[in-house]
Amino acid sequence: MQIFKLISKIFIFSLMIAMVSFSLFAGGEQEEAEVVVADYPQPENLPSFEDASINWKQFEGDELAILMCVHPWQEAIEPFIPEFEQLTGMKVSLVKIPEAQFLTKVPADFTAGTFAFDVFMSQYYDSPKYALEKWSADLEPFMNDTSITDPNWYDWNDFFQAARDVGTVGDTYFDRVALTAEAQILIYRDDIYQELGLSVPDNFDELINNAKIINEKKSIAGMTMRGGLALWWPLTSFMRSFGGEYFDTDWTPLVNSPGSKEGAKAYLELAKYAPRGITSYDWDEINTAMLGGQAAMFLDSSVVYSRLQDPEKSTVVGKIKAAPYPEGPSGRIAHAHFWSISVANNSDKQKQAWMFIEWATSKLMMYRVGLKGVVAPRSSVWAEPNFTNQFSPDFSAALSKTLETAVISHAHSRFFEMMDILVGEMQAAILGEKDLDEGLDFTQAEWEKIIKDWKASL
Amino acid sequence: MSTLSRVERRFAYRLTLPIVIVLFCLLIFPLAYSVFISTQSSVGGLEELKFVGLKNYIELLRSKIFLNSIKNTVLFVVSTVIITIVLGFFVALLLNSIKKGVKIFRIIFILPLAIAPVVVGLTWGMMLNPIYGIVNHILDTLNLPVSGWATEIKTALITIILIDTWQWTPFIITILYAGMQMLPKESYEAGKMDGVNKFQEIIYITIPLLKPIFIIGLIFRFMDAFKSFDVIYAITKGGPGHATETLVVRAYLESLSFHRLEMGAVIGVFLLIVTFIITKISLKYMPK
Numbered sequence: 001m002q003i004f005k006l007i008s009k010i011f012i013f014s015l016m017i018a019m020v021s022f023s024l025f026a027g028g029e030q031e032e033a034e035v036v037v038a039d040y041p042q043p044e045n046l047p048s049f050e051d052a053s054i055n056w057k058q059f060e061g062d063e064l065a066i067l068m069c070v071h072p073w074q075e076a077i078e079p080f081i082p083e084f085e086q087l088t089g090m091k092v093s094l095v096k097i098p099e100a101q102f103l104t105k106v107p108a109d110f111t112a113g114t115f116a117f118d119v120f121m122s123q124y125y126d127s128p129k130y131a132l133e134k135w136s137a138d139l140e141p142f143m144n145d146t147s148i149t150d151p152n153w154y155d156w157n158d159f160f161q162a163a164r165d166v167g168t169v170g171d172t173y174f175d176r177v178a179l180t181a182e183a184q185i186l187i188y189r190d191d192i193y194q195e196l197g198l199s200v201p202d203n204f205d206e207l208i209n210n211a212k213i214i215n216e217k218k219s220i221a222g223m224t225m226r227g228g229l230a231l232w233w234p235l236t237s238f239m240r241s242f243g244g245e246y247f248d249t250d251w252t253p254l255v256n257s258p259g260s261k262e263g264a265k266a267y268l269e270l271a272k273y274a275p276r277g278i279t280s281y282d283w284d285e286i287n288t289a290m291l292g293g294q295a296a297m298f299l300d301s302s303v304v305y306s307r308l309q310d311p312e313k314s315t316v317v318g319k320i321k322a323a324p325y326p327e328g329p330s331g332r333i334a335h336a337h338f339w340s341i342s343v344a345n346n347s348d349k350q351k352q353a354w355m356f357i358e359w360a361t362s363k364l365m366m367y368r369v370g371l372k373g374v375v376a377p378r379s380s381v382w383a384e385p386n387f388t389n390q391f392s393p394d395f396s397a398a399l400s401k402t403l404e405t406a407v408i409s410h411a412h413s414r415f416f417e418m419m420d421i422l423v424g425e426m427q428a429a430i431l432g433e434k435d436l437d438e439g440l441d442f443t444q445a446e447w448e449k450i451i452k453d454w455k456a457s458l
Numbered sequence: 459m460s461t462l463s464r465v466e467r468r469f470a471y472r473l474t475l476p477i478v479i480v481l482f483c484l485l486i487f488p489l490a491y492s493v494f495i496s497t498q499s500s501v502g503g504l505e506e507l508k509f510v511g512l513k514n515y516i517e518l519l520r521s522k523i524f525l526n527s528i529k530n531t532v533l534f535v536v537s538t539v540i541i542t543i544v545l546g547f548f549v550a551l552l553l554n555s556i557k558k559g560v561k562i563f564r565i566i567f568i569l570p571l572a573i574a575p576v577v578v579g580l581t582w583g584m585m586l587n588p589i590y591g592i593v594n595h596i597l598d599t600l601n602l603p604v605s606g607w608a609t610e611i612k613t614a615l616i617t618i619i620l621i622d623t624w625q626w627t628p629f630i631i632t633i634l635y636a637g638m639q640m641l642p643k644e645s646y647e648a649g650k651m652d653g654v655n656k657f658q659e660i661i662y663i664t665i666p667l668l669k670p671i672f673i674i675g676l677i678f679r680f681m682d683a684f685k686s687f688d689v690i691y692a693i694t695k696g697g698p699g700h701a702t703e704t705l706v707v708r709a710y711l712e713s714l715s716f717h718r719l720e721m722g723a724v725i726g727v728f729l730l731i732v733t734f735i736i737t738k739i740s741l742k743y744m745p746k
Contacts, residue, residue: 107717133505229695275589276606276609277587277606277609280608280609421523424700427611427697431612
């Protein structure tokens with residue numbers, strides 16, 4: 001008995017030592033940050049950093065805190081950050097969070113006044129709120145300050161018009177620079193298509209039919225799509241393709257118009273062929289479903305492409321092909337998206353933060369990030385053969401065709417509140433608990449109330 | 459009340475001053491600020507609040523989604539409180555009747571309480587995933603019906619109730635078991651002399667003697683269930699289709715996702731009034 005007590009005492013003691021030392025050393029694994037050697041196909045016609053007539057090292061020694069969302073863009077640019085540190089002499093501390101948590105953390109921290117970063121990735125749907133509360137800094141003075149920006153080298157007009165517009169969407173001051181050019185395209189498992197003798201769908205009926213056949217004949221789900229809180233993102237293009245939409249330019253809700261109802265019905269129909277548990281699927285989950293071979297088709301943002309071709313992340317490398325967004329009765333109207341990057345207004349290092357953005361969104365950096373499959377919103381990058389050649393012809397064709405007619409949403413200060421109502425009704429309809437038409441009528445009534453309230457308060 | 463001299467009284471006031479300041483900062487001020495915010499509108503920005511009186515309260519009471527969250531909260535709180543108390547009582551009884559291995563069982567039973575609610579939510583969320591989760595896998599292997607658990611409207615609230623019950627029953631087990639240890643043996647001896655069977659013993663002796671502990675358990679469970687946020691948000695974020703959206707989850711969404719701090723404050727004030735009333739009623743039944 002005495003020996004038993006002694007042994008258990010020693011055991012517990014050594015367990016405690018192990019736990020303490022583990023926690024001490026677990027955080028201490030700091031590898032020396034290696035500067036990435038320029039080991040990639042050189043661009044034909046893009047200026048280098050030395051060509052810019054600014055002093056990159058003017059903020060030498062300063063520290064920048066950057067918050068990024070886990071995203072292919074972040075995955076592409078992170079290895080180059082040591083080069084930024086060497087170029088400017090600044091030190092960067094980077095924090096990255098998955099999308100769902102990122103989108104709640106940023107406004108929560110700003111509301112509480114505890115936002116602790118100088119640079120952060122941003123989504124434009126929130127821009128009216130961010131501008132109203134002055135959470136994001138006005139970037140125009142920095143763009144026009146020739147001591148930190150070389151206007152010819154940076155070349156703002158090189159950005160696509162739509163990408164430039166994202167900076168002031170919602171009629172706000174210019175507070176964000178677009179990082180990516182994304183649009184909804186169809187990505188499908190070519191091996192399964194070959195096996196079942198399916199042809200690439202060009203309209204929604206063909207798409208739904210293909211999904212049905214795959215579901216019936218194979219154990220893999222025909223389609224993966226969003227059914228969670230962010231389902232409003234892909235849903236908007238379904239509605240537009242059938243002649244409906246969320247709002248008109250005057251903010252009058254149109255979500256229960258005949259076209260909108262048709263589009264939503266198509267969404268419901270397609271959702272039948274998605275894996276069970278669709279209401280817990282948002283961006284991260286549909287990515288995983290495609291990467292892990294759980295589903296045969298994907299109709300969401302094109303930015304997933306770089307991950308699908310990465311052997312470290314994907315189990316379907318080489319098995320996938322891309323096609324343009326299907327054409328609905330009212331046209332081929334996909335939802336485009338531009339992630340953006342902003343400076344926090346409460347930062348005391350706004351010029352330094354701008355320098356990071358200038359570097360990250362420069363022609364050369366967007367080209368390098370583009371070489372990893374993350375499409376840039378700059379014309380000069382699209383003109384580089386190395387950039388366009390790395391994409392399979394089907395992907396380039398799919399994306400450029402879709403981008404021709406893709407649209408972005410309006411931004412509104414009560415946008416997410418309104419989307420919450422729509423998402424609730426759609427989820428109920430997808431799960432068969434509620435009639436779709438009733439749900440959309442209810443959404444329309446609620447939205448009318450909110451818009452009326454908002455207009456009255458202007 | 460003992461009579462203190464003036465000097466002693468002044469000393470007493472000075473001694474209580476620190477705790478009064480703390481209570482003021484942590485309780486009174488946030489409370490007053492919440493009530494203040496609930497009467498404002500932040501449509502013009504948080505720096506330019508506009509007074510709108512009781513407009514927010516009226517808007518909320520008319521909102522179907524808000525009424526839905528009241529319904530969910532009532533269902534959730536009542537269900538989880540009843541289940542944890544009944545289940546906890548039975549387990550405590552069992553624990554009380556075994557001789558060996560009591561310590562080990564107590565440690566095992568207390569483990570769920572030791573896990574952070576967010577971790578509980580995320581882990582159970584993974585285990586209950588309809589396709590990848592281990593729960594459905596086991597059910598399938600045993601040829602039992604599988605479920606969509608937290609991803610379907612019909613079963614989402616029940617799933618959340620079960621998980622919350624899983625985490626909090628240990629609390630009831632612990633306090634009831636501790637109470638049972640301190641029960642007077644004389645009552646049981648008297649009962650044996652009157653020839654009661656086991657069942658009557660539980661109903662007529664054990665339960666009445668444990669009444670104060672039951673009441674404490676009830677109060678704590680009510681308050682906890684009302685406040686429950688981490689587990690629900692981590693698994694469903696209030697979905698699907700608002701099926702698991704309780705008042706607290708709604709307050710969070712309104713304040714931080716939809717940028718309407720004032721609506722969150724209204725829900726907060728509402729919750730405060732409800733909790734106050736329930737606690738008052740429960741304490742009335744508490745024997746002095």
